[in-house]
Amino acid sequence: MSLKSSIGDLFKLGEIKDSVISLIEAKFELKKIEIQEKAERGVAELIFTILLLILGSTVLVFVLILAAFGLNVWLGEPYGYVTILVLLLITFAVVYKKKREIKEMITETIQKEMDAMDS
Numbered sequence: 001m002s003l004k005s006s007i008g009d010l011f012k013l014g015e016i017k018d019s020v021i022s023l024i025e026a027k028f029e030l031k032k033i034e035i036q037e038k039a040e041r042g043v044a045e046l047i048f049t050i051l052l053l054i055l056g057s058t059v060l061v062f063v064l065i066l067a068a069f070g071l072n073v074w075l076g077e078p079y080g081y082v083t084i085l086v087l088l089l090i091t092f093a094v095v096y097k098k099k100r101e102i103k104e105m106i107t108e109t110i111q112k113e114m115d116a117m118d119s
Contacts, residue, residue: 038117064088 064084071080095102 041117 068080068084071083072078074080075083
């Protein structure tokens, strides 16, 4: 082997090394962009869900007030509000008693959504 061919081989090795480094950097940037897009979609979904929960809660409050007023007219003055209060307390107690199952269900749903985003 001559000196000229050895130097030529070294330059080719340097080009390959630069190409591999460029490829790794490009893949890293691509992964970074993919993760950023997933995070953006997740945050947008979270904000939309929070907005729907706020609006839904507001509607629920007005529906319950309307129901209590209607029950007051039908049953007499304090009984409509008392009936709605008792129903809300029972609902609260059931949800509190089943909080572990509800948390597990929420966790499973989140995991399924995250898996669906990966696909």
